[in-house]
Amino acid sequence: MGGLTVGDIACGRSGDKGTTLDLTVVAADAGAYATLEAHLGAELVAGLLGAPRAVRHEVPGLLALKFVLEGALDAGPWASRRAGMHWQKAAISPVLALTLAEIGAAPA
Amino acid sequence: MSAPVATVGGGAGFAGDRLDPAVALASSGLVQYVTLECLAERTMVHALRQRRRGVAGHDPRLRLRLAPLLGPAAEHGCRIVANLGAADPERAAEEVAALAGELGHGRLRVAAVVGDDLGDRMGDVAWSDAPAEGEWLGAHAYTGSEGIARALREGADIVIAGRVADSALAAGTLRDALADDGDALAGGLVVGHLLECTGQVTGGNYTGPGGRRLTPEQLADLGYPVAHVSGDGSAEIALLPGAQGCVNRETVTLQLLYEVHDPSAYITPDGIIDMTRISVEEVGPDRVRVSGARHRGVPPQLKVSGFVALPGAMVDVEIGFACVDALARAREAAEVLRLRFAALGAADPTLDLVGVDSLLGPASAPLRCDPPEVRVHASVACADEDMARAVEDEFYWLSMAGPAAGGGIRAERRDHVAVVDGRIDRTEVREEIVWVG
Numbered sequence: 001m002g003g004l005t006v007g008d009i010a011c012g013r014s015g016d017k018g019t020t021l022d023l024t025v026v027a028a029d030a031g032a033y034a035t036l037e038a039h040l041g042a043e044l045v046a047g048l049l050g051a052p053r054a055v056r057h058e059v060p061g062l063l064a065l066k067f068v069l070e071g072a073l074d075a076g077p078w079a080s081r082r083a084g085m086h087w088q089k090a091a092i093s094p095v096l097a098l099t100l101a102e103i104g105a106a107p108a
Numbered sequence: 109m110s111a112p113v114a115t116v117g118g119g120a121g122f123a124g125d126r127l128d129p130a131v132a133l134a135s136s137g138l139v140q141y142v143t144l145e146c147l148a149e150r151t152m153v154h155a156l157r158q159r160r161r162g163v164a165g166h167d168p169r170l171r172l173r174l175a176p177l178l179g180p181a182a183e184h185g186c187r188i189v190a191n192l193g194a195a196d197p198e199r200a201a202e203e204v205a206a207l208a209g210e211l212g213h214g215r216l217r218v219a220a221v222v223g224d225d226l227g228d229r230m231g232d233v234a235w236s237d238a239p240a241e242g243e244w245l246g247a248h249a250y251t252g253s254e255g256i257a258r259a260l261r262e263g264a265d266i267v268i269a270g271r272v273a274d275s276a277l278a279a280g281t282l283r284d285a286l287a288d289d290g291d292a293l294a295g296g297l298v299v300g301h302l303l304e305c306t307g308q309v310t311g312g313n314y315t316g317p318g319g320r321r322l323t324p325e326q327l328a329d330l331g332y333p334v335a336h337v338s339g340d341g342s343a344e345i346a347l348l349p350g351a352q353g354c355v356n357r358e359t360v361t362l363q364l365l366y367e368v369h370d371p372s373a374y375i376t377p378d379g380i381i382d383m384t385r386i387s388v389e390e391v392g393p394d395r396v397r398v399s400g401a402r403h404r405g406v407p408p409q410l411k412v413s414g415f416v417a418l419p420g421a422m423v424d425v426e427i428g429f430a431c432v433d434a435l436a437r438a439r440e441a442a443e444v445l446r447l448r449f450a451a452l453g454a455a456d457p458t459l460d461l462v463g464v465d466s467l468l469g470p471a472s473a474p475l476r477c478d479p480p481e482v483r484v485h486a487s488v489a490c491a492d493e494d495m496a497r498a499v500e501d502e503f504y505w506l507s508m509a510g511p512a513a514g515g516g517i518r519a520e521r522r523d524h525v526a527v528v529d530g531r532i533d534r535t536e537v538r539e540e541i542v543w544v545g
Contacts, residue, residue: 011316011358013308015367018529024365026358028317059371059384062361068369079422079524081458083485089313096315 006103007096010036014095016088021051021072023092027063036065039105040095045069048094067095112336112344113285116278118303119332120144120173120190123151125306127173129332134180134188136348139334142181143277144173144190145304149527152271153415155194156245166200166268167192171207174266181265182213189256189277193270195246197222198542201268205545208266214545219264221255223539224248224271226412226532233412233530242526247414249532252377253296255539256280262541271413273377275300278335287339290403294381295341298401301374302345302363306332309345309363310353317358326352342399344391355394364388364398373404377411377534380404410537412530420491421521425503428483428516430467431476437511438482444510445486448502454495457488467516483516489524496521 006012006025009032014023025040027033037058046054051072058065073088074080080087119130119142133139146167159165167173170192181188193200201220208216226233227246248271257280259267267280278300279293286292302309307330315321322330331351337343345360347353364383368374371383382402391397429437442459449457462483465472472480486503490496500519507514 007315008318011314011362013313013362013366017367017369018527020369022367022369024362026361026365032317057369057371059365061385062365062371062383062388064361064365064371066365066369066371079489079526081422081487081489083424083426083460083462083483083487 004100005096006036006040006098006100010096012092012096014088014092016073019071019073021049021069021088021091023067023069023095025065025095030063033060033063035100035105039103040065042067044103045095048098049091110338113339114141114282114337115139115334116141116143116281116299116303116337117332117334118143118278118306120146121304121306121308122146122148123167123169127176129306129330131176131180132348132351133332133334134177134184134186137184138348139186141187141189141281142177143281143303144188144192145274145277146173147191147194147271149413152194152248152413153245153525155196156415159195160245164199164203165195166197166203167194170200170203174204174207175211178208178211178213178216182216187260187265187281189267189281191269191272191277193220193268195225195248195270197268197270198544201542201544204266204268208545216265217263217543218266218268218545219259219262220542220544221259221267221269221272221539222542223255223537224251230414232536233414233532235414235528235530238414238528239416239418239526242416242418245415245417247412247530249537250377250411251537251539252276253280253283255541257283259541274304275376276378278303279378282337285337285339286341290379291401292339292341294379294401294403295343295399296337297376297378297381298364298383298386298398299335299337299343302360302398303333303335305363305366307353308366309333309359310347310355311359314359314362322354341401342397344395344397346395353394355396357388357390357396360388360396360398375407377407379406408534409531410534412532414528414530416526416528418524418526420489420524421496422524423488423490423496423499423519423521424485425500425519426462426483426485426517427503427506427514428463428467428481429511429514430472430481434477434482435461435479437514438484440511441484441506441514444506445484445502449488449499452498452502454499455489457486459484459486461485
């Protein structure tokens with residue numbers, strides 16, 4: 001079961017405001033939420049996406065976590081230097097691809 | 109739920125959004141209002157440039173989007189609220205009135221909501237990090253839903269606004285139907301936020317846990333959302349009967365929290381919303397009830413976006429390599445480019461690697477090599493035309509003087525525009541209604 005990923009127990013979406021990357025992870029159920037709340041930390045997500053810092057907000061009533069990564073993006077699409085200019089919507093994919101083993105969660 | 113007091117459909121979520129879903133919403137006879145959110149920073153820059161050239165500075169798809177919509181809207185009494193005005197709501201409204209007349213719907217009353225344009229009041233705005241050089245194209249405040257509500261109250265069938273906040277489009281249609289308290293308004297703003305990205309709440313941009321998602325056929329015909337809103341601001345989000353898509357706890361929660369940053373304090377011009385006690389319940393097939401938004405006061409200042417055209421351009425260039433050793437040759441090409449750019453004095457190039465089958469097409473299959481192809485992409489900020497051309501030429505030279513078999517070179521340029529954040533006291537911004545036609 002160590003091969004289970006965040007994307008097997010949750011779904012997610014990412015977007016932006018200016019140079020800030022904004023990610024949402026919604027757990028499949030209360031058990032999955034507890035696992036993610038305990039193990040999917042702000043520093044881990046910031047490191048994964050190469051952001052200088054991240055703030056995490058917990059919304060247990062919605063089984064959701066939010067990650068706000070200031071300064072993670074270049075100054076908007078005008079200044080982006082990647083081939084995938086609007087990469088903010090793809091930013092959630094590596095988070096969902098993390099295995100539960102990688103985030104230190106005991107296999108279900 | 110208590111009987112809905114209003115029914116609103118989200119018909120467009122950005123300037124280039126599909127045209128058909130809004131027509132389906134208006135033609136259903138089940139929707140009182142269709143909102144069209146068509147404005148983004150990029151759209152606004154284009155509109156400001158048009159206006160400076162003496163051309164109407166509204167959304168370039170104004171006629172394209174409204175031509176198929178006005179007939180169904182007139183037939184079913186469905187009212188349309190759009191921010192298609194961009195930098196020029198009044199001229200946009202005139203254009204809409206003219207279009208309505210041409211199509212035989214001249215009885216439709218069209219109003220523009222103006223007042224967000226701060227282009228001649230830049231000094232009243234507190235700017236952060238304004239660039240030292242460049243040409244200011246304009247500045248617009250994000251306004252709330254009051255102007256839209258007033259235009260509808262005074263009888264508008266079609267309301268054309270400029271830089272109103274996205275959530276204000278639907279909230280404006282709801283204000284008069286909602287109970288007169290802050291939390292009900294917060295609910296209306298949440299409805300606006302849920303509708304403003306259209307297909308993102310009905311199964312677009314969505315993979316559920318374990319990979320559940322819509323098929324390409326469903327996505328190609330995706331229905332856009334309808335909100336059945338109660339007087340207390342709670343709402344049920346649904347599809348039109350028979351429409352493709354899915355609305356469930358996950359699609360709604362993902363959109364609810366989309367780009368809100370702090371869910372306990374989502375700032376809109378009409379109020380700071382606390383989403384943390386919101387309840388999202390599946391109440392039927394593709395039907396989700398959202399309730400419990402709370403209003404935490406009105407922000408004293410409005411957000412302003414200023415647009416500055418900076419000198420020079422961003423140049424994007426690519427060259428591709430296929431099959432055996434594609435990755436190695438691409439990396440060698442990138443190294444050649446690093447050396448050449450350094451000699452050229454080009455600023456800080458970013459080189460990245462892209463690709464599957466852009467070069468060889470069908471000949472890529474079966475994919476014998478991993479990766480099957482790699483395109484080297486560079487974005488380089490160029491101060492002037494000479495530097496932009498020099499950077500582009502470096503790529504063309506690679507086809508003769510770089511690693512073997514490089515091809516598929518392409519080059520594009522992006523204008524270099526800075527979006528500057530500002531704030532203005534809300535009392536300084538007055539929305540007004542202009543009637544046309």
